[in-house]
Amino acid sequence: MSTPTDISLQRRSTAEVVSDTLMRLIVEGELKAGAPLRESSLATRLGISRNSLREGIRLLEQSRLVKYEVHRGAVVSTPTLKDLDDLYRTRLMLETMAVQEIPSPEALEEVERTFEQLKESVESKEVEPIVNADLAFHHAIVGLLESERLSAFYEQISKEMIFYFTVLSYADEEYANPDEPILARHTEIVEAIRRGRRAEASELVTAHIMANFARLKEILQERLEESETT
Amino acid sequence: MSTPTDISLQRRSTAEVVSDTLMRLIVEGELKAGAPLRESSLATRLGISRNSLREGIRLLEQSRLVKYEVHRGAVVSTPTLKDLDDLYRTRLMLETMAVQEIPSPEALEEVERTFEQLKESVESKEVEPIVNADLAFHHAIVGLLESERLSAFYEQISKEMIFYFTVLSYADEEYANPDEPILARHTEIVEAIRRGRRAEASELVTAHIMANFARLKEILQERLEESETT
């Protein structure tokens, strides 16, 4: 007999796989910002038909990582200050609301679990696991709101954040920086949530997010100025 | 010379038109909850190819109004209590956050404008314009957050609300009800926003949304019990 796992693995259409694959290629920087997604070459490269590729891109459209322009095809989005601002304001809103919620045991458990993972990955000192653990932790925070919609929404936000990290080479610079007290910051937040100090948690989260935002903004600004003179 | 309007009208791919059309058919109740979207017949009916139809459905997927099941095709979503709850919790969060924001003049202007429209439509006593004006007003509220992402997100939420209204025949029942003080409630909210009484505005919005939610939930519960005995 086949296990449920077998089934769910089978149950993915090419379009969905394509969407995930392209997303991975984008957030990993293989497909760079502004790059066009040429249908025939990508289809050939992935060994699928143009039809399926296009369906996949349509799925990807909702992620905001690519944008279709009629007769010009899909293009990987280009970071702007305005968009980064929007992204972080959205993030800020979701997370500050979340920590002010009275948490359910399961959601709280998930926060604890991801926090443990974060601690472990920080010890390993490898950048990628830290980034992923960090994102998972914040996802768990939003999970406190216990809304499928909002969690799914934040999932997209996360993808966009990784995209910005990659484009701006932010991760290596900040996460590998021993002066950046990632663990301390997150410990404070978890503590505040545990103790039900909601206002405090909210302020800590705000400070944390705004600090990241300020740094990213700075880097992006430099980048934009650079490319302007080019 | 062609005007910009000409261009933007041209500049819609079939898939986008299809997506909008299907969405309209769904929120208007032409395509009922649980109904399958048969590709060949729909494509013929809309005078387009199956390819384009499928692309359109992929675009629609993000709206949550339809769901693809592999080898079973797209199906119009079925309302559940759980989902209605999720929907309204999300709505509540966005709107209460929004009215606590310090509003920009433009965003505030939009709130006033949609409020005027609401007043006018209430006078006309026609249900559909009232519903639309109501939704537009709440969209303007979320606009106070001045985030493109959150506004787009709320746009989806709105569509889902209309869907629930239609499925539950909620609009005719509630909006046409002269005892339901739609205008009074909204006037209070606008007043509170105008005067910068943010906490009060937040409470008024909460009360308003929760009242709607309670009524919708009641109706849905009845419906589900009915269909269970069938």
Added chain:
DNA sequence: AAAAGTAGGATCGTAGGACAACTCTTGTCA
């Protein structure tokens, strides 16, 4: 008669070819 099995039709998932419409680039000409 209920459960299990099976055959056939309908529908989906995907491929691949075709072609008009459009964009972009390049080279020509004023």
Added chain:
DNA sequence: TGACAAGAGTTGTCCTACGATCCTACTTTT
């Protein structure tokens, strides 16, 4: 230098085809 035209490349859309899968109704088995 700038306008314009030709050509190559790419997208938007349609069409046909066919295996895989689902669904229904009929047949066989217990």
